Amino acid sequence: MNNHLEMLEILLLIKIKIVEINLCLICFTNMLSISLFAEAKLDSNLSYIGRLQNRIRHWLMASKLVEK
Known part of the structure; x- marks a missing residue:
């Protein structure tokens, strides 16, 4: 019985680690998408x-305030 509880505890720890890894991946992808949006x-x-x-330059050239 004790061995069975230890196995369940190990499985629970593995599941917790998997959830932590998934949360890290979600955070990473969110940061990446925010970064890509900011870059765009x-x-x-x-x-x-x-x-x-360019518009200002064309306007200045048209008004002959600057040379080409």
């Missing part, structure tokens, strides 16, 4: 800033 947002913002710079 940064790229989007940098792209917008680049387009804005």
